[in-house]
Every structure is written in structure tokens, then in C-alpha cells.
Amino acid sequence: MKYYLIAGEASGDLHGGNLVKYLLKNDPNAEIRAWGGDLMKAAGATLVKHYRDLAFMGFTEVVLNLRTILRNISFCKTDIEAFNPDAVIFIDYPGFNLRISKWAKLKGFKTIYYISPQVWAWKENRVKTIKQSVDKMLVILPFEKSFYKKWGYEVDYVGHPLVSVIDEYRALHPFLVKGLRKKVGLLPGSRKQEIKVKLPIMMEVAGQFPNVDFIVAKAPGIEEQFYLPLIAQHPNVQVRANRTYEILNEVDAALVTSGTATLETALFQVPQIICYKGGRISYEIARRLIKIKYIGLVNLIMDKPVVKELIQGELNAKNLKAELNKILFQENEILRIKQDYQQLKKLLSREGNASENAAEIISAWMNKG
Numbered sequence: 334m335k336y337y338l339i340a341g342e343a344s345g346d347l348h349g350g351n352l353v354k355y356l357l358k359n360d361p362n363a364e365i366r367a368w369g370g371d372l373m374k375a376a377g378a379t380l381v382k383h384y385r386d387l388a389f390m391g392f393t394e395v396v397l398n399l400r401t402i403l404r405n406i407s408f409c410k411t412d413i414e415a416f417n418p419d420a421v422i423f424i425d426y427p428g429f430n431l432r433i434s435k436w437a438k439l440k441g442f443k444t445i446y447y448i449s450p451q452v453w454a455w456k457e458n459r460v461k462t463i464k465q466s467v468d469k470m471l472v473i474l475p476f477e478k479s480f481y482k483k484w485g486y487e488v489d490y491v492g493h494p495l496v497s498v499i500d501e502y503r504a505l506h507p508f509l510v511k512g513l514r515k516k517v518g519l520l521p522g523s524r525k526q527e528i529k530v531k532l533p534i535m536m537e538v539a540g541q542f543p544n545v546d547f548i549v550a551k552a553p554g555i556e557e558q559f560y561l562p563l564i565a566q567h568p569n570v571q572v573r574a575n576r577t578y579e580i581l582n583e584v585d586a587a588l589v590t591s592g593t594a595t596l597e598t599a600l601f602q603v604p605q606i607i608c609y610k611g612g613r614i615s616y617e618i619a620r621r622l623i624k625i626k627y628i629g630l631v632n633l634i635m636d637k638p639v640v641k642e643l644i645q646g647e648l649n650a651k652n653l654k655a656e657l658n659k660i661l662f663q664e665n666e667i668l669r670i671k672q673d674y675q676q677l678k679k680l681l682s683r684e685g686n687a688s689e690n691a692a693e694i695i696s697a698w699m700n701k702g
Contacts, residue, residue, distance in 0.1 A: 341426035346370030355692030385554030492683030
């Protein structure tokens with residue numbers, strides 16, 4: 334079989350890499366061409382475009398980079414036709430992938446979507462487009478199956494791939510002795526635009542906790558030199574490259590940008606604060622369109638405020654310091670969060686490995702013809 338995979342972010346590269354691994358396990362002769370990152374390439378895919386060249390954040394940023402985006406769409410279509418895959422597999426990244434899926438379906442390619450676009454958050458009517466352009470949908474959040482069912486669209490729930498990924502990591506790194514000093518992990522995002530906004534606020538707070546060590550998780554694809562001027566005045570702050578899980582395995586608390594990182598942090602049982610701040614125009618547009626109660630996946634899945642969300646104007650040094658004090662030093666608050674994390678893991682778990690489940694469903698469906 335020949336597969337063409339498209340992922341446009343770090344999280345898509347992580348899950349895409351695991352999917353590639355199991356697709357090749359089921360079919361060692363499979364040819365896989367992909368948009369993604371280093372993990373997909375390492376798993377055995379031929380990399381066409383790296384996600385660091387694709388990520389544009391927010392409505393305003395998309396408009397400003399529209400010419401580049403349209404050029405990428407045109408190139409993608411040409412490359413798919415030249416490769417002529419048996420199926421095109423889309424991994425999240427909806428703004429780009431929904432355009433390509435519609436085109437690919439019209440061209441006669443089989444279309445598979447792994448990790449659904451978050452249509453339950455806004456633009457529910459995009460489900461109509463998905464039903465028309467996606468032959469097979471695989472979802473990773475427990476409430477997504479019932480969401481699609483109300484639209485008359487049957488999807489496969491495979492479990493969340495992060496559960497197995499982090500269980501495997503923690504099995505190899507089961508215990509880390511805590512030092513006398515508290516440690517806080519900083520996960521300010523995967524794009525330069527968002528890091529420039531959030532990391533300076535985090536640094537202001539780090540300056541008010543001189544007896545706490547802060548560790549910044551460097552995003553893949555961003556050079557370490559980018560971070561150094563932002564942390565230069567803070568001797569209790571360091572940057573680590575490509576070691577996010579190592580950081581989460583040793584810290585007492587974390588400040589995390591919304592997204593997949595919030596789930597990773599929860600599965601490591603680390604109390605966290607979700608930090609979000611975008612461009613003013615982009616935020617105001619999103620606020621009027623998005624229907625959900627929370628921005629953090631942890632809170633969305635549990636349908637309650639498990640962890641604090643500091644959004645836009647609320648994300649300032651004063652609020653962040655107050656909330657960090659709670660999750661570092663208030664034992665009742667720490668215990669409550671960790672108990673909720675255990676319930677979250679149960680909701681996300683399914684027997685077996687989610688990436689393996691997805692690959693088996695895809696392989697069986699493709700062989701069925």
C-alpha cells in the first residue's frame with residue numbers, strides 16, 4: 334500500500350510517527366510519504382514538508398501568510414497526484430487538511446482522518462463537509478463518537494494515543510527523587526509567535542520565586558538561541574531541548590500553553606496552570622465563534638475546571654504567581670488535581686495501544702477495499 338500522510342504541528346508529528354510505525358508493522362512493504370516532522374521521518378516516512386514551515390497561529394497570522402498557505406496547498410495537490418497513493422491520511426491540522434481532503438475525494442483518492450478536527454468547539458456545520466470528503470474517521474476523545482453520531486456519521490474511537498506513549502515512558506523512567514528545591518516546567522508553546530507573548534510573563538513570575546528552579550521545554554524546530562535573550566536575566570531558569578517528558582517527569586508543577594501539552598502534563602500527574610494569550614483581534618474573533626466552556630483539553634474532557642485557565646487579560650504576573658503558589662505549596666489543591674487526573678486517564682484509556690488500533694483499523698479497511 335502507498336499512504337500519503339499530512340500533519341502540520343508537533344503533536345501531529347508525534348501521533349503520526351506512531352501511526353507510521355504500526356502501519357509499517359502491518360505492512361512492511363508500505364510506502365509512506367508525509368508532511369510532518371522528525372518523528373514521522375524517524376518512523377520510516379519520506380518527509381516532504383516539515384511542520385515548522387507550516388504553522389501559522391490565529392486569524393490575523395493566517396491572513397498575513399495567505400500567499401504562502403495557498404502555495405503550500407497547490408504544491409501538496411501536485412505532490413499527491415505524482416505519488417498516487419492508495420489513501421491519503423489526514424492528522425488533525427483542519428484548516429489545511431479539510432481543503433485537501435475535499436480535493437482528494439473529488440480526485441478519487443481514499444480519504445482517512447486520524448484525530449478529528451475540533452468541530453465540536455466551533456463551526457459544527459463543517460461536519461457536513463467531513464461526511465462528504467472523508468471516507469473513514471478515527472477519533473481519540475471519548476465524547477467525539479457520540480458527537481458525530483448525532484450528525485448521522487459513524488466514526489471509530491481508538492482511545493487516546495498519549496496514554497500508551499506516556500505509560501511506556503514512565504515504565505522506563507519510573508521514579509525520580511525530588512530535590513529540596515521545587516521545580517516548575519514551562520511549556521510556552523511550539524511557535525515563536527506564542528512563545529514571545531507568554532514566556533516573558535512566565536519569566537516575570539520566575540523572578541518572584543528565587544528558590545524555585547524553572548525549566549523551559551524548547552519546542553522542536555526552534556533554535557535554542559531564540560530563548561536565550563528571553564531568560565538571560567534569570568539564573569534560576571534553564572532551557573532543555575527535546576526533553577519535554579524528562580522535564581514533566583521531574584517537576585512539581587507546570588505552566589502550559591493550551592493544547593496537547595495539557596494532556597501530557599496531566600498524564601504525568603503534574604499540577605498545571607493553562608496559559609493562553611493571543612493577538613487581540615484573533616482572540617476577539619475566536620471568543621465570539623468558539624462555543625466551548627474551557628480551552629484546556631483536561632477541563633473539556635472532564636467537563637469541569639480541573640486546572641486553572643488564565644486566558645488573555647487574566648494571564649498576567651500577579652494572577653500567575655497566585656495560582657502557582659497554590660499548585661506548588663497547597664497540599665489539598667495538589668491532591669484534588671491528581672485525583673481528577675486519575676479519572677481523566679480512565680476516560681481516555683482503551684484496551685491496547687491507540688496508535689496500533691488506528692493502524693489496524695486502517696489496514697483492515699484498506700484490505701477490505
